[in-house]
Amino acid sequence: MRVKAGSGQLRLAGSARTKRGTGATALHALRRSPQALASCLVLVLVVACALFAPLIAPKSPTDQTLLARLSPPSLTAPTGSGYLLGTDRLGRDVLSRIIYGARISVFVAVVGVAISATIGVALGLIAGFVGGIVSTLIMRLTDIVLSIPFLLLAIAVVAVLGPSLLNLVLVLGFTRWIRYTRVTFAQTLSLKEAEFVQASRATGARGVRLLLRHIFPNTLAPVIVVATLELGLMIIFEAALSFLGLGVQPPTPSWGSMLAEGRNYVATAWWLAVFPGLAIMVTVLAINVLGDWARDVLDPRMQTNL
């Protein structure tokens, strides 16, 4: 949800761009937006689940209790006998599997974004700074990759390489860099002509130093916004590929593969499909809200046309 552009927000947008205490300003801004704050809490919870799954999960995600197969969700869980979110066809605890599943989602999202952002920003900086034939080549390459339906390409590559978590992350990382490249390219082009860059050029700054010290830091705001939105997409793509059987392999729980399994039992055990999907939705929703908020705070001029 777009934060309303009240006077407080506008002041904030201005102050966020001054160097003074960016972290403190961010915290301050967060307090002013209940949605962003709530999203932050959700994400802290998801990351905590990923990091401390063995401590948080009530049961093992892979232990099978065949006598308790397909038990429906039960509120007696805290006292012992029941399962809060039910069990699957092998009697595994759905809640624990969702908590462990957060590991895959967080891992894929973070590593995937790290790879794609690094590639994308590097290419964008080079294309914008060097110009000429290099720039043309890089931008043509983005056109090519953009003209392939992404999901289809990812599915095909994973199918050739064989389904595994590593291949999944690599495919996502190496195919989703375009948005970073485009944003960084545009920024670099305009920054190159900016007065402060011209000034440092006049004082003798050249090449890599000029690029890394003066231009790169100023391209970061939009990159952060793109990265935030990409985090959510990565989680959805991981789930989609795992849903199709091309991601994480059993018995490792992933939200997507849990959904794929739940789909076969949707008539008899609704909870198997409902809860993993809810986990994906809530996580991605929190990321998107935070992304929108970050865009408003970091760069109010940047609109949804990314």
Add this chain to the structure above:
Amino acid sequence: MVSYLLRRLLHSAIALWGVLTIVFLLLHLSGDPALLMIPQGATKQDLERLRQDMGLDRPLAAQYGIFLWNAAHGDFGRSFLQRQPALKLVLERVPATLQLALTALFLSVIIGVTAGVVSAWKRNSWWDRSAMAMALVGQATPSFWLGIMLILVFSLWLKWLPPSGYGSPQQLVLPALTLGGLSMATVSRITRSSMLEVLGQEYIRVARAKGLQERTVLFRHAMRNAAIPVVTLVALELGVLLSGAVIVETIFAWPGIGRLAIDAIVARDFPVVQAIVFFASVIYVAINLLTDLLYTVIDPRIRLS
């Protein structure tokens, strides 16, 4: 205009050549394409024969040349599974996917634009808030989950609509809603923000000040000017929809290209996979080209150069 068109066509051709190269390399990514394609239980002789049949014993550059030449003639080889030309199999599935994607697009434009326009018009009303909250949730909902939930509610609990199948209008409803859900959310948000921007312009105030009916202001003056970002998005969404069809068709057993893609990938039927990726890319590129041309129709101020 003509030179612009020629340059765009050239760019499109370069993009498609790039796609073909990627599709070619895709097979060689694994090291030995023959090993990928051979059915399980085949002997060493079979493998050798397959290598020769596919021309894999030639140098890579020669293979690439032959591949490009054939692909340019629409020849991606024969499907291992169905013993028919791969491209023909793909084209046979086009009507089903097109029907699904266009219905989804239609739904998302009608519902998305309406919701967005009303939201902008009645800014901060309960309608605006709930519509935008729904759009936000919609953008976070993966289609594969939405599809299952729709089946759960409308097929299994309410028993209103069939959970799968192809042919009748009833069978089209759930897949189209599933496929269009995300676009609906995106379209409504873009429409709203674009409308808000336009409604704040001077000429809208003038139109109102001279006593025009609110309806005229909204439809004649505001919507037309707010249309450009929406049209761009809708065109891009069609590409997204074609891609999303892979998942939605799998869930609803819809006999389109997406399902063919998954079946082909699972069966390692690579000529078909290559044909699909290329075909989908052609559609993508064509849509992008058409969108750019469409701008000039909507907004004569835009000069293509």
